[in-house]
Amino acid sequence: MLYLTNDAGILPFFLPFGIIGFYRYLWYAIKLIAWAVYRPVLPKENPTYIASNDVTIIVPTIDAGEEFKIAARSWLANDPKEIIIITESKMLGPLEALAQEVNPEKIRVLTVPKANKRLQMVEGINNTTTEIIVFADDDAIWKPTTLSYILACFEDLKMGGVGTCQTVHAVDPNGHQTLWEVLAGFRLTIRNIEVAASTHIDGGVCCISGRTAAYRTLILKDPAFQYGFTNDLWLNKYPLNSGDDKFLTRWMVSHGWNTYIQVAPEAELFSTFKNNWRFLKQVLRWTRNTWRSDFRSLFTERYIWFRHPYVAFTMLDKFFNPLTLLAGPALVCVILTQPGQLPAWNIVTSYICWLLLTRALKLLPHFWRRPQDVIWVPAWLIFNYYFAIMKLYALFTLHETAWGTRTGVGVELAADIAKAGYTEEDEAENRKYARNGYTDVKIEMDEFEAKPRLSSPDMHLNNQYDHQPHLARPISLPTLGQYPTNPLSPTREYSLPLNDTPHNVYSPTREVYNPRLPGHDHDIDLSDHMSPHGGELGADGLPLPMDRRV
Incomplete structure (x- = not known):
């Protein structure tokens, strides 16, 4: 200039x-x-x-x-x-x-x-x-x-x-x-x-x-x-x-x-x-x-x-x-x-x-x-x-x-x-299984159990959650130190061993709570096993990540 x-x-x-x-x-x-x-x-x-x-x-x-x-x-x-x-x-x-x-x-x-x-x-x-x-x-x-x-x-x-x-x-x-x-x-x-x-x-x-x-x-x-x-x-x-x-x-x-x-x-x-x-x-x-x-x-x-x-x-x-x-x-x-x-x-x-x-x-x-x-x-x-x-x-x-x-x-x-x-009956059923503050949302438009499950053989879905998509799905965690089936694919082997604390299959870097590990709550809500979020809500109204929960 x-x-x-x-x-x-x-x-x-x-x-x-x-x-x-x-x-x-x-x-x-x-x-x-x-x-x-x-x-x-x-x-x-x-x-x-x-x-x-x-x-x-x-x-x-x-x-x-x-x-x-x-x-x-x-x-x-x-x-x-x-x-x-x-x-x-x-x-x-x-x-x-x-x-x-x-x-x-x-x-x-x-x-x-x-x-x-x-x-x-x-x-x-x-x-x-x-x-x-x-x-x-x-x-x-x-x-x-x-x-x-x-x-x-x-x-x-x-x-x-x-x-x-x-x-x-x-x-x-x-x-x-x-x-x-x-x-x-x-x-x-x-x-x-x-x-x-x-x-x-x-x-x-x-x-x-x-x-x-x-x-x-x-x-x-x-x-x-x-x-x-x-x-x-x-x-x-x-x-x-x-x-x-x-x-x-x-x-x-x-x-x-x-x-x-x-x-x-x-x-x-x-x-x-x-x-x-x-x-x-x-x-x-x-x-x-x-x-x-x-x-x-x-x-x-x-x-x-x-x-x-x-x-x-x-x-x-x-x-x-x-x-x-x-x-x-x-x-x-x-x-x-x-x-x-x-x-x-x-x-x-x-x-x-x-x-x-x-x-x-x-x-x-x-x-x-x-x-x-x-x-x-x-x-x-x-x-x-x-x-x-x-x-x-x-x-x-x-x-x-x-x-x-x-x-x-x-x-x-x-x-x-x-x-x-949804009808009042649907809403009542929705609330019956509501956990972690997810009490008023039903996302899917049809029956969830009719869809193929993309989880690996080391995971299982509890039937009571099948039609409740807002609830996280329970997981059967593999034995630590083994080479589990790749959680990102139901047909391909996982190329990396698990660390001492297993990872959340929805996130490659977030830890999950494992009831089998020392210091973990044995009565922990199963929804924590598969989601990086717990039940507490942050200032933006969304569930807080585990590492930011009080």
Whole structure:
């Protein structure tokens, strides 16, 4: 900024901002270097997991458009065992017709009482019979190699969640992208660089995007997860329906699971975005979700600081990004008010040219693929400043949790919608076995005992818990020091011996209470054996982890 003035007297005023500018470009250079040296996990010749045996794709949706058919055919090209579509009751007919048209043998359609993405996801989880679940948006188009690259990461037994890189699929059948879609593409280019960098540096990521994300089924079958997922409140008051991918990512971090983002052409997915001004509503919803989730990660849960310090610092940096971005124009205005400076047009023109150049340099990977988008750099610059103001607006409106682009969606708690579908007899039975404060939620939509059990042979389910998904399942712990069956797979051996204290099968790093060990309560509630949470509730209304219980 100093090159715009010849007044050395204001040097002390500009020096701090010069330091901030140097820091920001240094920070971006670090990201760029990490992105350049990042490498994806390559599939093995003889992989442990086979899509046709081990993968179920879950698609929560309220739509049945042409894009859905294109996406469904791309999923089938990856040969999953099954695709489960979960929708609201009124969309059952159109989606069953779509399934019949595309592939009735592999596509199953289920319903929930009312559209709620988290409730739809839980319904799909509880109807899954494979070891890996892949959530996909109804417009997420895959390459034929996507699943093989996703599954490659799960060769690591501690791998809990895997995401992919993304790009824009034009709504226009001719492939023409509107300004809004180009802006979305710019955002995805920067995101792909950021997630590759964070994955390479410390193995973490701010968010495994819900457009396509894979998880171990056993993690999502955890009753503690399902309870927290469907009872998620902001400030213990405002129900959260969107932000499901943020919740899942935080759960991986807090429960010791590894995550990975496959940034490779073979794993790239194509997704549609709003091709008009409603794109701004999408961005506003994502921004609010980011504020809420990052606050929780950094200041409430705090696991991120120890497991992924680079990601934690990235989150913290984004808090101040709007202020540092808006500081530039403010400083130009200060210069313009100083007497004896260069002509105003000279100052403004020089500053704008500098901004355009630096923003264009950050988008070079995008222009390598789509050079025609370079004409939209001025619009991208304007959008950046609009986005900075939007972030501040979003910060002060975090209580607004509705979906934004879907009327009436996202204003109710998922568990409340599920609960409304049960009779008084169901509720009485639900309370009969309630423990640990889980006295008013029944998550699943049908009989649990009808579903295959994914627990290992060293585990057993007590029959009285079979239809009570909010209660943790009892476990018969293996003998210490032996090599038990892998709790993450009912068919594969575990490659690591148990420590003196066995681990919770829902978390590779959390301890479980074992009544057979000295000092452990022999009358301990069985729900503690399988869940990293006990019965005490924290300030956020969720059960406290064992290591934070009083």
